[in-house]
Amino acid sequence: MKIVVLAKSVPEVAEAELEVTADGSGLETEDLVLGINEWDNFAVEEAIRLRDAHGGTVEVLTLGDEEAEDVLRRALAMGADEATHLCDEAFAGSDPATVARLFARAITGEDFDLILTGVQSSDANNAQTGVLLAQRLGIAFATLATKIEMGGAGLVVHRELEADTEERVELPLPALVTVQSGINQPRYVSVMGIRKVRGKTVERLELDDLGLAPEEVGAPASIVSQRRLSLPEAGGSAEMIAGSMAEVSGRLAAIVREKGGLS
Amino acid sequence: MSGLMVIAEHRQGKLRACTKEVVGAALSLENDVVVAVLAAEPAKIAGELIGSAPSLLLMAHPSLADYNPEAYLPVLADLVASRAPRLVLLPHTSQGMDLAPALAGRLDLPLVTDCTGVEFGERITLSRQVYSGKVVERLVLEPAPSVVLTLQPGAFAEAAGGMETEVIETPVSQIEPKCARRLLEYIRAASEDVDISAAEILVAVGRGIGKSENVAMAQELAAAIGGTVACSRPVADAGWLPKSRQVGTSGKTVRPKVYIALGISGAFQHLAGMKGADTIIAVNKDPAAPIFQVADFGVVGDCLELLPALKRALAG
Numbered sequence: 001m002k003i004v005v006l007a008k009s010v011p012e013v014a015e016a017e018l019e020v021t022a023d024g025s026g027l028e029t030e031d032l033v034l035g036i037n038e039w040d041n042f043a044v045e046e047a048i049r050l051r052d053a054h055g056g057t058v059e060v061l062t063l064g065d066e067e068a069e070d071v072l073r074r075a076l077a078m079g080a081d082e083a084t085h086l087c088d089e090a091f092a093g094s095d096p097a098t099v100a101r102l103f104a105r106a107i108t109g110e111d112f113d114l115i116l117t118g119v120q121s122s123d124a125n126n127a128q129t130g131v132l133l134a135q136r137l138g139i140a141f142a143t144l145a146t147k148i149e150m151g152g153a154g155l156v157v158h159r160e161l162e163a164d165t166e167e168r169v170e171l172p173l174p175a176l177v178t179v180q181s182g183i184n185q186p187r188y189v190s191v192m193g194i195r196k197v198r199g200k201t202v203e204r205l206e207l208d209d210l211g212l213a214p215e216e217v218g219a220p221a222s223i224v225s226q227r228r229l230s231l232p233e234a235g236g237s238a239e240m241i242a243g244s245m246a247e248v249s250g251r252l253a254a255i256v257r258e259k260g261g262l263s
Numbered sequence: 264m265s266g267l268m269v270i271a272e273h274r275q276g277k278l279r280a281c282t283k284e285v286v287g288a289a290l291s292l293e294n295d296v297v298v299a300v301l302a303a304e305p306a307k308i309a310g311e312l313i314g315s316a317p318s319l320l321l322m323a324h325p326s327l328a329d330y331n332p333e334a335y336l337p338v339l340a341d342l343v344a345s346r347a348p349r350l351v352l353l354p355h356t357s358q359g360m361d362l363a364p365a366l367a368g369r370l371d372l373p374l375v376t377d378c379t380g381v382e383f384g385e386r387i388t389l390s391r392q393v394y395s396g397k398v399v400e401r402l403v404l405e406p407a408p409s410v411v412l413t414l415q416p417g418a419f420a421e422a423a424g425g426m427e428t429e430v431i432e433t434p435v436s437q438i439e440p441k442c443a444r445r446l447l448e449y450i451r452a453a454s455e456d457v458d459i460s461a462a463e464i465l466v467a468v469g470r471g472i473g474k475s476e477n478v479a480m481a482q483e484l485a486a487a488i489g490g491t492v493a494c495s496r497p498v499a500d501a502g503w504l505p506k507s508r509q510v511g512t513s514g515k516t517v518r519p520k521v522y523i524a525l526g527i528s529g530a531f532q533h534l535a536g537m538k539g540a541d542t543i544i545a546v547n548k549d550p551a552a553p554i555f556q557v558a559d560f561g562v563v564g565d566c567l568e569l570l571p572a573l574k575r576a577l578a579g
Contacts, residue, residue, distance in 0.1 A: 013394045014470070014528065015549050020398070027398065097368070119360070125393050126376050127355075128364045135368030140443040141332070143361045156447070160513050161274070161357045164452040164506075170445045182500030223373035223410075225386065226403040229393070236556035238545065240563065245572045248562055252544060252569075253576035255560055259542035260464045260521040262488060 001056035039118025093219030100132035303328035464490030471526015529554030
C-alpha cells in the first residue's frame with residue numbers, strides 16, 4: 001500500500017509574543033520557531049502505523065519555503081520512506097484551492113492508495129486543502145478521522161462529530177482522509193534521529209516541474225485581494241488579578257467561594 | 264446572482280441549532296435568504312425553521328436521510344448553479360468542514376471557512392481567527408458571482424422568530440446512483456461514572472498542566488471544593504484524562520457556576536463548550552491566550568505554581 005501524507009510547516013505560537021508586520025499583511029516570523037502542524041504530525045504517525053501493519057511505503061509532501069524541509073526531515077526520522085518538497089517563490093500567497101491543485105499535480109501519476117493530512121493547520125485554520133485535493137482527484141474522502149482501519153470496501157473511518165458522537169463510514173480505496181488530533185500518540189523525534197536521515201534525498205518540485213504558469217499560482221491566483229491581521233486586545237473584559245502568589249490565590253479562593261456558593 | 268442560500272444541517276432526524284445561527288447571520292446581511300433542507304423527510308426537520316427564515320426549499324429523497332457528501336453534492340451543485348446565490352452559507356461543523364470544500368471544489372467557487380464576521384460592500388469582507396485564535400484576520404475577496412462560506416458556531420446570533428415563511432417543495436433530480444462512501448452507524452460515546460455537565464464547579468486543565476502526573480494536583484483542588492475535573496482537547500488527546508472529561512464542541516457543553524480554566528489557551532471549540540458558565544476564572548502563562556476573552560477573572564501565570572497555593576487557600 002502506498003500512503004501519501006501532506007504536512008505543513010507552521011510557526012509555533014502557543015506561548016510566543018506575536019507581532020503583526022507594519023503593513024498588517026502578515027506576522028513577524030523572525031523570532032518564531034517553525035514546526036510541523038500538530039494535526040499533520042498525527043497524520044504522519046498514522047501513515048507509518050498503517051504501513052507497519054499492512055506493508056507498503058509512506059511518502060510525505062510539503063509545500064513551503066526552504067525552511068519547510070525540516071518538516072520532511074522530521075517525518076523521515078519518524079519512519080517515512082520518501083519525501084517531496086514543493087518549493088518555489090511563486091507559491092507564496094497561494095490560497096487552499098491552489099495548494100490543492102499543486103499537490104494534485106505533484107502526485108498525479110503516482111500509484112497511491114491513501115492520502116492522509118491533518119484536519120486543519122494551526123496557522124491559517126482553513127481545513128480545506130484535503131477535501132479540495134480529493135475533489136480534484138475525484139476520489140472518496142472523509143474528514144475528522146479519530147480511527148482508521150483497513151477493512152470493509154477498503155477503509156473504515158471513525159469521524160468525530162459534535163457532542164460526544166462519532167460516525168463510522170466506509171470508503172473504497174483510493175481515498176483521502178483528514179486526521180483529527182488524538183487519533184494516536186505520535187512518536188518522539190530526537191535530534192539524533194533527524195541526523196540519522198541526513199543522507200536521505202528530498203525530491204524538489206518547482207513551478208516548472210508542475211506545469212503551471214506563474215499567474216496560475218500564489219497571490220495572483222488567490223481569491224483574496226487583501227489580507228489584514230490584527231491582535232485582539234489582551235484580556236478582553238476579564239478582570240485581571242495580579243500580585244504575590246498569596247494575594248492572587250487568596251483573591252481567587254474568595255471568588256470561588258462566593259460564586260460557587262461555598263461557605 | 265442574488266440572494267443568500269443557507270444549507271441546513273440535521274442529524275438523526277433533528278435540525279442542528281447551528282443552522283439557526285447561520286440563518287441569523289444571513290438575515291443580518293440581506294432579506295433574500297433561502298434555506299435548503301436536504302433530507303428524506305425535510306418537512307419534519309424544517310418545522311423549527313418556520314417563522315425564522317423567509318424561505319425554505321424542501322428537497323426530499325431517501326438517499327438524503329443522513330449526511331453523505333456524495334449524495335448531497337450533485338443536489339447542491341445543481342441548486343447552487345441554477346440559483347447562483349451571492350453567498351452559500353454553512354456552519355463550520357463536522358458536516359460543514361466535510362461538505363463546503365467539496366462543494367466549492369466541484370463548482371470552482373471561492374471558499375472561506377470558519378468566519379466570525381461577514382460584511383457586504385462592493386467586496387465581501389470576512390473576519391476569522393488564525394494562529395490558534397491569537398490573531399484576527401480580515402480578508403477582502405476578489406469579486407466572484409458566488410462565494411461559499413462556513414461560519415463559526417457561536418459567533419452569530421440566531422434568527423429572531425415571528426416572520427412569514429414560504430415553504431417550497433423542490434424536486435430532487437440529480438441523485439448519485441451509488442455512493443462510494445457509506446455511513447455504517449452513529450456511535451455515542453459510552454457514558455462514564457462522572458457527568459461533567461452536571462457539575463457546579465469545574466476545575467478544567469489544558470496543555471499548560473504539562474504532564475499526566477500533574478493532573479492529580481487539579482484533582483486535589485477539585486476534591487477540596489467539591490468540584491469535578493474536566494479538560495480541554497490536548498489533555499484528552501494525550502490520554503491524561505478520558506475523553507468523557509473533555510469540554511468543547513466535540514465533547515461536552517457545560518454551564519457550571521464556576522469554571523476554573525488552568526493552562527487552557529481557549530480554542531473556539533473549547534470556548535463554545537464552556538462560555539455559558541456563570542463565572543469563568545482563567546489562569547494561563549500567555550497574556551494573549553483567547554481564554555481571557557471569555558473569562559470574568561484572569562491570572563497571567565503558571566497554573567502549576569498557583570495550584571498548590573490555591574488549594575491551601577480554599578482548604579483553609
